[in-house]
Amino acid sequence: MSFLNSIMLFGTAAVAVPIIIHLLNRRKFKKVTWAAMKFIKLSVEQNQRRMQLEDLLLLLLRCALLALLAFALARPALKTAGTDVLGQTKVTAVVVLDNSYSMDLRGLDKKSAFQKARAAAKEAINAMPSGSYASVLLASDIVQEKDSIISPTRALSQAHEVIDRAKVSHHATDLYPAVDRAVEILKGRAALRKEIYIITDGQASGWQQQKEISKLIDENRDDIRVYILRVGEAKPPANYAITGLDVSSGLTPVDHPLRFDVTVANHAAQPATNMVVGLYLDGGKNPVDKVMVPSVKPGATRTVPLYARFAKVGYHSVRASFDQPERFDSLEADNQNLLVVRAVREVRVLLVDGDTEARDPREHESYFLKLALAPVADHYVKVDTTTPADFARNVLNRYAAVVLANVERLTPSQISALKEFLRQGGGLLVYPGDRVDVGFYNDELFGKHGLLPSPWGEAVGDDTQDGMYTLFQPGGYEHPITAPWNNREFGQLDDVRTFRHLKLEKQPAVSTVKEAGPVKVVLRYAAARDAEDALGAPAIMERDWGAGRVFQFSSTADTAWSDFAVRASSVVPVLYRILGNVQAQGDAGLNLRVGESFLHPLAPHQPNQQGRVVAPGLAQTNRLSAEVLRDRPVLQFKDTHRAGLYEFKLDGDERATLFAVQPDQRESDLHKANDSELPSAATLIHWEADTDLKEQVQKARVGAEYWLMILLVVLAMVALETYLAQKFSQSK
Amino acid sequence: MDVEHAADLLDPEAIARADALGLHARYVVEGYMAGEHKSPYRGFAIEFAQHREYSPGDDVRHIDWKVNARTDRLFIKQYEQETNYVANILLDGSESMTYGSGRHTKLQYGKMIAAVLSYLILHQRDAVALGIFDEGMRDYAPRSNSRATLHTLMGRLAAFEGEQATDIARNLHDMALQTTRKGIFILISDFFDEEEAVMEGIQHLRFGGHEVIVFHTLDPFELEFPFNGLVEFDGLEKFPKILTRPAEIRRTYQREIESFQRRVREGCEKNGVHYVRVDTSKPLASVLSDYLSFRLRTAKGKQH
Structure with missing residues (x-):
């Protein structure tokens, strides 16, 4: 016997109430001076025993009545009871409805897995006894709370409506968060029969945290029954996906041919051939470029270049798509990929050179940097060079980025100017060198202002020894700036030699400055062979600061400590991608993954500014x-559960800003989990339209609650008490 | 009750009604007793009233021989009797008599009965002795036939307050021993005492040749026991307190008190004592007139 609402057992203390009332009543009586005492004495003697018995009987009845009431409210239940007396035992269930975009896949019957999942979900709800409670969670790698019923409702028709309205999102599947949430919901409920229905296509990626899910189910198996309802095709069809679309150069000037890298993945069991990918600009129906993708092995990806040119300054949407996608597969969402870019006329960079004393400009600290950024005259990257003394006079907001190259220290006004520049979305690149006052940088720029991602540590290596150098990491690039080098066709970074560098901390202390964002490593040195940590020391780090971003290098901008500056094939794309990244950061993230929020920063004087977003395929405008x-x-838009191109406008400004939401690429791998890979503690049901779900779940619904029965007994006792109290009080 | 309020004891209505019957009262008493017993007044010629012709059966001792000598006819001398009729009124003044649910306590009611009867008796030129007792005789007014005594009696009645426990039997025995001259004993009490002992006392009086009339005085609440809820009864005459729910014992109580009344009545009847039940909620006048009319009827019944 267990109690579903055991706190009410404290209510049994209420048995003291009739006793207390009895005792109190005995102190509350009328006083009568009386002569014929003899006859009262006689009468009492004759009736005393009966009266005491009656009193005791009523007292016991009242105490038992209250105790039973408390007992009923505590909802006693027997988990093993096979029969449900009076049928009052209800079910509290959470229906986890997988709405990841693989659910959109249609089977041979032309019905999508999601249509079947909805039917299964409704049947699960219909199979519950009336008076039961149900939650519906739309689940992918998140729980889409806005479109779910989180707190279990008794209005099961409402659950039906939510299921009817549910749409497939463009999230990937990872069912752990939803199962965790479902367990949490049910744990908070006082119910005997708790059930979770996970309705999914069984895609393997959904069970990537299978161990954690199994653990969760196992830990609660006495309390919660879990059903996995597999819907859709048992074997995955061939699926090809465009999993990546990026501007190679990072920068997007107008009137220049731009290279776009398009990554194609083959999730089918057979090699993919004859796939044609086209590049479309600004919603155009005809591709501006096309390429035939060479054969892609099963499970492999391939990146192909496509070219385009922007004629106008401003926002452009770029779409890479399979030519005739219907020929390839029935999962539409990953047959294309979107990118929004802002085309610019020019990019201005200010180089602050801390070492300009030599007559030969080639010996100046920024010489090679300037060459790398603007290799030819009239280039779209415009570079101005200045000295630390003159730096503050420059109007910084003209520039996309400011580079500090071997600058000894900064004045407080220069620091203020840089902070304001970053707040406006600028980029700051900081190089060390022999003139740099490391203590000043560490105390002021890292410690006090939180501008640098890391303090500079001790110098590593010797710049006078040409034979002793460190290389950059050979692969495993995590940062979006260096990620293209994961594809060897793009080029290589691990031939750069660094003879000397100042150590950057792998995990620097978290800054207390509010505007300082999290720290990321852009590029690392190769890990030493005998090092415990497979990750090498950071070579370049970055952090967001205000709306801008700061990049910190560990070695010099010139060739004094490293030959990075003269390796054009490496340094140029890295610097351009850094500038592009700064530019994208300034554009507040125009390319988001599903579920990421779109943010539009507002100036401090615009606290009441409003805006609107039009979502793809929806006529409705989101305020x-x-x-x-x-x-x-800021203006924030969170409802980015579907991939596509979104349009954002500020109120009072008709100029539109575009942003793209990409589907989660992990979802393209339609590989299904085997039944044996699913949590063994859950009951697996392969659901089809003719499956009798009710029969299957009814068998397992053991356990009964007894509160109603006890309440009926209490009612009977109330009637008996009333009758007896009446009867006993009659004179005898 | 204050002395000044002594006049209250004489309920005017009661006296008016009783007065109407008063002409017959003495006759009633005598006649009743004549039928029942040897007349206690026989042989006491107090005052000559008239002559009447002898008829067979008359006592030859009452023949007026002087008239016979003159007229040669037989005449009987008839006399009017005076003051040889003594009513001993005994009022129970114990604490239990101080209970009263309504306008009067039993004691007050008893005092009124005593007062009215005293008035009537004195009014008829008979003698009254009044005793108020509890454990012992608390106040005793010796017999008197003077109407002036009435004032004294009223004062004594009014001044008395019941405080003690009762011992009816002892007082009856004492009275039986002290009163040699036969008369009427009127006993006003609730009889909350040892019933058998009380009966023995009454028997003692009867044995002494006294006529006994009992006014069994009870409060209506003592008969009905109409209390509800939880009640603590604080006993008069030092009886320990009892906490109970009266509603639940009401019937038993009523049975007990009825049985008690019945025992007293039967005890009285067995001993040739006239029993009158007095309900203090009823007007005194109706109680007395009921009683007196009853006596009248009884007397008539005996006469014919």
């Missing part, structure tokens, strides 16, 4: 109101 994030007003 945005200003909210405060990290102490700054």
Whole structure:
């Protein structure tokens, strides 16, 4: 016997109430002076025994009545009871409905897995006894709370409506968060029969945290029954996906041919051949470029270049798509990939050179940097060079980025100017050198202002020894700036030799400055062979600061400590991608993954500014109101569960900003989990339209609650008490 | 009750009604007793009233021989009797008599009965002795036939307050021993005492040749026991307290008190004592007139 609401057992203390009332009543009586005492005495003597018995009987009845009431409210239940007396035992269930985009896949019957999942979900709800409670969670790698019923409802028709309205998202599947949430919901409920229905196509990626899910189910198996309802095709069809679309150079000037890298993945069991990928600009129906993808092995990816040119300054949408996708597969969402870029006329960079004393400009600290950024005259990257003394006079907001190359130290006004520049979305690149006052940089720029991602540590290596050098990491690039080098066709970075560098900390202390964002490593040195940590020491690090971003290098901008500056094939794309990244950061993230929020920063004087977003395929306009994030007003749009091109406008400004939401690429791998790979503690049901789900789940519904029965007994006792109290009080 | 309020004891209505019957009262008493017993007044010629012709059966001792000598006819001398009729009124003044649910306590009611009867008796030129007792005789007014005594009696009645426990039997025995001259004993009490002992006392009086009339005085609440809820009964005459729910014992109580009344009545009847039940909620006048009319009827019944 267990109690579903055991706290009410404290209510049994209420048995004391009739006793207390009895005792109190005995102190509350009328006083009568009386002569014929003899006859009262006689009468009492004759009736005393009966009266005491009656009193005791009523007292016991009242105590038992209250105790039973408390007992009923505590909801006693027997988990092993096979029969449900009076049929009052209800079910509380959470229906986890997988709405990842693989659910969109149609089977031979032309029905999508999601259509079947909805039917299965409704049947699961219909199979519950009336008066039961149900939650519906739309689940992918997140729980889509806005479109779910989180708190279990008794209005099962409402659950039906939510299921009817549910749409497939463009999220990947990872069912752990949803199962965890379902368990959490049910744990908070006082119910005997708790059930979770996970309705999914059984895609392997959904069970990537299978161990954690199994553990969760096992830990609660006495309390919660879990059913996995597999819907859709048992074997995955061939699926090909465009999993990547990026601007190779990082920067997007107008009137220049731009290379776009398109990555194609083959998730089918057979090699993929004859796939043609086209590049479309600004919603155009005809591709501006096309390429035939060479054969891709099963499970492999391949990156192909496509070229385009922007004629106008401003936002452009770029779409890479399979030519005639219907020929390849029935999962539409990953047959294309979107990118939004902002085309610019020019990019201005200010180089602050801390070492300009030599007569030969080639010996100046920034010489090679300037060459790398603007190799030819009239290039779209415009570089101005200045000295630390003159730096503050320059109007910084003209520039996309400021580079500090071997600058000894900065004045407080220069630091203020740089901070304001970063707040406006600028980029700052900081190089060390022999003139740099490391203590000043560490104390002021890292410690006090939180500008640098890391303090500079001790010098590593000797710049006078040509034979002793460190290389950059050979692969495993995590940062979006260096990620293209994971594809060897793009080029290589691990031939750069660094003779001397200042150590950057792998995990620097978290800054207390509010505007300082998290720290990331852009590029690492190769890990030493005998090192415990497979990750090498950071070579370049970055952090967001305000709306801008700061990049910190560990070695010099010139060739004094490293030959990076003269390796054009490496340094040029890295610097351009850094500038492109700064530019994208300034554009507040135009390319998001599903579920990521779109943020439009507002100026401090616009706290009441509103905006609107039109989502793909939806006529409805979403209104945005200003909210405060990290102490700054922003407009935030969270409902990015579907991939596509979104349009954002500020109220009072008809100029549109585009942003693209990409589907989660992990979902393209339609590989299904085997039944044996699913949590063994759950009951697996291969659901088809003719499956009798009710029969299958009914068998397992053991356990019964007894509160109603006890309540009926209590009612009977109330009636008996009333009758007896009446009867006993009659004179005898 | 204050002395000044002594006049209250004489309920005017009661006296008015009783007065109407008063002409017959003495006759009633005598006649009743004549039928029942040897007349206690026989042989006491107090005052000559008239002559009447002898008829067979008359006592030859009452023949007026002087008239016979003159007229040669037989005449009988008839006399009017005076003051040889003594009513001993005994009022129970114990603490239990101080209970009263309504306008009067039993004691007050008893005092009124005593007062009215005293008035009537004195009014008829008979003698009254009044005793108020509890454990012992607390106040005793010796017999008197003077109407002036009435004032004294009223004062004594009014001044008395019941405080003690009762011992009816002892007082009856004492009275039986002290009163040699036969008369009427009127006993006003609730009889909350040892019933058998009380009966023995009454028997003692009867044995002494006294006529006994009992006014069994009870409060209506003592008969009905109409209390509800939880009640603590604080006993008069030092009886320990009892906490109970009266509603639940009401019937038993009523049975007990009825049985008690019945025993007293039967005890009285067995001993040739006239029993009158007095309900203190009823007007005194109706109680007395009921009683007196009853006596009248009884007397008539005996006469014919």
